[in-house]
Amino acid sequence: MPIRLNSRDPGFEEAFARLLTMKREDAPDVAETVAGIIADVRARGDAALLELTARFDRLELTADRLRISADEIDAAVGSVPPGQREALELAAARIRAYHERQLPEDASFTDDVGATLGWRFTPIAAAGLYVPGGTASYPSSVLMNAIPAKVAGVPRLAVTVPCPDGVLNPLVLLAARLSGVDEVYRLGGAQAVAALAYGTESIAPVDKITGPGNAFVAAAKRAVFGKVGIDMIAGPSEILVIADDTVEPEFIALDLLSQAEHDESAQAILLTDSPALADAVEAEVARLLATLPRAAIAGASWRDFGAVVVTRNLSEAAELSNRVAPEHLEICTEDPEALLPEIAHAGAIFLGQWTPEAIGDYVGGPNHVLPTARSARFSSGLNVMDFLKRTTLAKMTPEALKAIGPAAEVLAQAEGLTAHGASVTARLERLNREE
Amino acid sequence: MPIRLNSRDPGFEEAFARLLTMKREDAPDVAETVAGIIADVRARGDAALLELTARFDRLELTADRLRISADEIDAAVGSVPPGQREALELAAARIRAYHERQLPEDASFTDDVGATLGWRFTPIAAAGLYVPGGTASYPSSVLMNAIPAKVAGVPRLAVTVPCPDGVLNPLVLLAARLSGVDEVYRLGGAQAVAALAYGTESIAPVDKITGPGNAFVAAAKRAVFGKVGIDMIAGPSEILVIADDTVEPEFIALDLLSQAEHDESAQAILLTDSPALADAVEAEVARLLATLPRAAIAGASWRDFGAVVVTRNLSEAAELSNRVAPEHLEICTEDPEALLPEIAHAGAIFLGQWTPEAIGDYVGGPNHVLPTARSARFSSGLNVMDFLKRTTLAKMTPEALKAIGPAAEVLAQAEGLTAHGASVTARLERLNREE
Known part of the structure; x- marks a missing residue:
């Protein structure tokens, strides 16, 4: 049986914190x-x-x-x-x-001192x-x-x-x-x-x-x-579903199981404001598990790492989801867009009950290589930028150098980097001589 | 004395390859x-x-x-x-x-099957x-x-x-x-x-x-x-200057020395199509070194890792620069923009002789945290994206799911992931029943 929690219960905070820090993987030292x-x-x-x-x-x-x-x-x-x-x-x-x-687009602009700045991607x-x-x-x-x-x-x-x-x-x-x-x-x-x-x-x-x-x-x-x-070193897959009682329990159960069937270390979590939905989804998972060829794997994942959490309301569910920073987040509620502004960290978001996570694995369009193990707090899924580099560009005119060069001289001096300062000073002196 | 090479010399390729793979740092194992x-x-x-x-x-x-x-x-x-x-x-x-x-800008768009896709940055x-x-x-x-x-x-x-x-x-x-x-x-x-x-x-x-x-x-x-x-683990700093004979040797010498003064393991390289400029810059470095409080550091860096390379032409210099993928690249030529399209890999580029690299260290505007040790081949300097994550978004309508869901079913089946397929099938069956 997966962990069953209710945010109103005493001891919830400790239990949820344990869920967050659960060790799911024992990587062999090779x-x-x-x-x-x-x-x-x-x-x-x-x-x-x-x-x-x-x-x-x-x-x-x-x-x-x-x-x-x-x-x-x-x-x-x-x-x-x-x-x-x-x-x-x-x-x-x-x-x-x-x-x-x-x-992304390259950029080039001239600023208030006449310096041309920008960047380009290669x-x-x-x-x-x-x-x-x-x-x-x-x-x-x-x-x-x-x-x-x-x-x-x-x-x-x-x-x-x-x-x-x-x-x-x-x-x-x-x-x-x-x-x-x-x-x-x-x-x-x-x-x-x-x-x-x-x-x-x-x-x-x-x-x-x-x-x-x-x-x-x-x-x-x-x-x-x-x-x-x-790229990233990916850990076992995860899904977190935020659902209300307007959605079909069978759909949610299958979405939880599609992560669970990947790996015994995968994790599937349901957060809902509806105790009735929580019960119904648990029952559906139990029923559907029996039908899966990968039942042993999915069953172990659901038993060891699965969780069903009943929350006071959907905002609290969003808040708890942000603490998980899930790889995949499904918002299966009547008005999924309404919850979106409250989501701060997730690899990919699937909106509404007609968007099973499996669509994203194959044909949705967005990438399925996504940050696992709570790393969506600080990283993104694979994207075009992963194969591009940004090179910054700067070009001073003599006037621009006269305007901002003296500040560079002061800071180089303050940092004790004399040649840095001298590389500016020599140019400013030349410009002054030429005037 | 720094390494002096001429791309026309026999043995140049071997010598340049050695320059590329030179080990400059002995990180203690702590x-x-x-x-x-x-x-x-x-x-x-x-x-x-x-x-x-x-x-x-x-x-x-x-x-x-x-x-x-x-x-x-x-x-x-x-x-x-x-x-x-x-x-x-x-x-x-x-x-x-x-x-x-x-x-960066968030995106949201509706595609040809009616799916709403996009991403947002948080x-x-x-x-x-x-x-x-x-x-x-x-x-x-x-x-x-x-x-x-x-x-x-x-x-x-x-x-x-x-x-x-x-x-x-x-x-x-x-x-x-x-x-x-x-x-x-x-x-x-x-x-x-x-x-x-x-x-x-x-x-x-x-x-x-x-x-x-x-x-x-x-x-x-x-x-x-x-x-x-x-962020990255930064190595010792580097500069590569591509120059022709239209620029002031003293400026180039000071720019080379501003990297050299950072660290005995820093590296400064000049590529030029002008043997006369190569000689003049070497002489200026020798003269200016004596004036620097950090002469011991800058001198060691220039002696052990500095290089002056005379190339057949500026295009060859660009090509060699791409093999180095320098942290800082100065293009100090009569027409620096003309060479820009030939540059494939560099952390930051400084154009023209009025843009000393030190401007970029302090007041230019672009970031001075840049990829070292040839990692500009595959990474970028610090930028705003390093503190943002991209979360992808997908929302299917029933019609969109009918259009692309069957392909997801086929691929899930081919990959042996039954629950993935079932999560789509269950929804498609529901939609068909409702018709």
Whole structure:
């Protein structure tokens, strides 16, 4: 049974605080193993990749077969049933259209002293995308990582995907093709991350690596951070639903279960001002769990980390939700927009009962790579800006330098940085001599 | 003597590659010490802070004196000479005006299936700013970190600054006041970072920590990352100047020296198509070095890491600059804007010989917290977005769900996520029944 709380109960504050700090993940410490793999790839390049791939993926390759050829991709893509292809094409088109709106504008303006200031955005030159193998090899994640990179204008996008026993995943390859991915390598684990970060004879290094992965991949991303950029290290998925009694309990129950079925460490929380809805949703979850192929996983998540909280009113629910800062927030109330101004922290918000979170996972348009573990307090989901850098621009005229240079001289002096001051003074003296 | 290269020489490629991968910093491994300090602060709160402050800063405090009172700030601020106050006020006003232009816009739009999509930006609720003590305690850095946070709308901004022997830095306190900082604590080192991340009886925790610091502070920021957000871990400063023979060698020499004087590990590089300018700048650096109070530092940096590279033309200089991805890039040529389209990676760009980099350190307007160690390939300087989060929004109508829901069902099925599919199916069935 999930935790059941009522904000009116004594002891609620303590119980809710426990919910917030619940440890859901025991990441194994694989840093040392990963450091060894990275050192090996740096030292021996392709030879290390081939050896590690034979060992971990039971796949004997030669260096020229690390990259999946266009012919192989054609063949795999051709095997995708038309219905799946159309669904993936719709998803790609919608994700692309949404992310194109995120492209930021360069700026240039002249200020009151005549200085021209501004900034411009340029894409990262090369990005790498890690795609997990096996059951976690989600084509939707390929779209969600690759499309923002291509919309940003990243000219080179390399994907690595482990292919245990040599088996290719046609939908992953189709997603890569639809996204405009430039290179795909049959490679996984920490060795893939090392190859992307440092390069080998066959794989040119990239500047930033994104994408989910297991504990080894996460540790490798942490280890190469600094040498290259990385996206977030994602934790188990979460959903928080704020609902009133105008919505269908079955819908809410299924939305809670769609997070719970991801992972035994996932967390699903319902906040409602209606005790009747709370009861009804709990009953629906119990009923629907039995129908799910992934009932064992979803059941464990709901039992260990699920929570149903009855609040005094919807504003209190918003306040509690802000303390959670959930990855996914559904506002399933009669007037969801009315609550929006009270929401301060959430990765993605789904408004109204016709917007199941699963729509956002696939075809909504917004990104499904979102901050977990309460990090929506300080970070955002993956977006086009993750593949762009802002470079600031400044150009002084002689007049502008005369206007603001003296203040820079004073501050440089106060900070004891003499050459800083002198670089301004020399120019001002020249300008004064020329007058 | 700095490295002198000519791109026409045999062996240039190898020599330039060595320049790119030169190791300039030997960060001491203090992770274990820092882990102990963080654990101590988490376990004992204020008591640990007081003990560590007595030990490291030779300052005996009581918990109620951790925070610097408004009266103390008033007194310190009152002691700042008017010229310094005016310079800092000018800097603050210009930095604020520039960063206000960075405020991004929320978006909401209805797409072709009738779905309402968009995003909104919300500020981080509480930010912490670490200000180093001693000679590295730069008031300009307080402005550069604090003003973007306040422009973003961060309601609570706490500063920690070590005060060895109890000595306050009036300019730092004035900068904090001009920036709208809410709380200032006399606290430094890993213990300050731990207090900001986890909170103590006297200091409420924050959600993100920015600001420069020594190896202990950097290690502490790494350690608390995840619990809170952090900005980059900055390395030693760098400048790259692209110049032609139309500019004054003395100006260029002083700009190179303003980075070199920061730190023995700083790096200053000149790329020019003019061998004569290369010679003249080298001579000027040698002459001017002797005049600097920080000659020992600047001289060591120039000797060990400085470089002067003669290129075939300015386009080649731009290309080489892109491989460096410098923190600061000066384009000191007759027509600096002409080269701009060829620059792909740089933290900040300064155009023309009337724009010394030092202007950007203090009063230009753009931020001086910039990506070092070639990380401008994949990251940006500090900006207003660092204190905002983007939350995506999606709202389906029944019609929109009918249009795109079936594709989500297909993809959920393909990924084996049954509850995801069912959450869409249940709604579509309801809508079909209602028709």
